[in-house]
Amino acid sequence: MTKAEQGGIQRPPIARWFLIESVVLVVVSLAFLFKSQVAGYSALLGGLIFLLPHGYFAFKAFRYSGARSARQIMSSFYQGEAGKLILCAILFTMVFKWIPSLDIAALFLSFAIMLVTNWLTPLLAGRRTQRS
Template sequence: MTKAAPGGISRPPIARWFVIESVVLVFVSLAFLFRGQVSGYSALLGGLIFLLPHGYFALKAFRYSGARSARKIMSSFYQGEAGKLILCAILFTMVFKWIQPLDIAALFLTFAIMLVTNWLTPLLAGSNTQRN
């Protein structure tokens, strides 16, 4: 059960979604590990490049609730999204600069898998975001 905001709309179960996405990342990284050690850690890095900025966005975007906080909510969503994009760019730059050897295909494929997982997680988690 998710915590209801004062307006009666439940907040999304961000922690549960993050756990599901983390489990998917572990399985995907283990699958790439069968191709080799470089593919395994490249896949893990690709997933972390997705998860860490996404976690920042979730913390920033969902810290306010209720109709009276509408401006704060919108502002925090924009700040969270901007921060997420900047963190993503920084993490990709760091990986390309400092991690060698690197399986670029495993890195980007895992990033893409995590993106699709993020879209599907609310369905997989069976969250109920309707009004009570």
């Protein structure tokens, strides 16, 4: 019996979600590459600015499990979210400061696409796991 069948809470399939989001980032970046090389790498940077902090959050937030770890779980969620916001700000700052030629629209649109993908990934991935 799995934890879900026993009434326990399962950890989300973070690795699968991260893989799906990474594939979406590559596809989006390649699509922008058809516009121009600058748009392509700007889109890649925008997606990475979302994906790297989100990976940090997932690592921090899902380290603990079980009812006995409730306090640690809450603490790690807050730390993960704070770290994610700080990393996002640092990465945006680094890109704007050190990348001389940048397609701002591609950067922010890619970031927004990754945000929406992040909202939809659990729904899409969840359907596949429920059918199995």
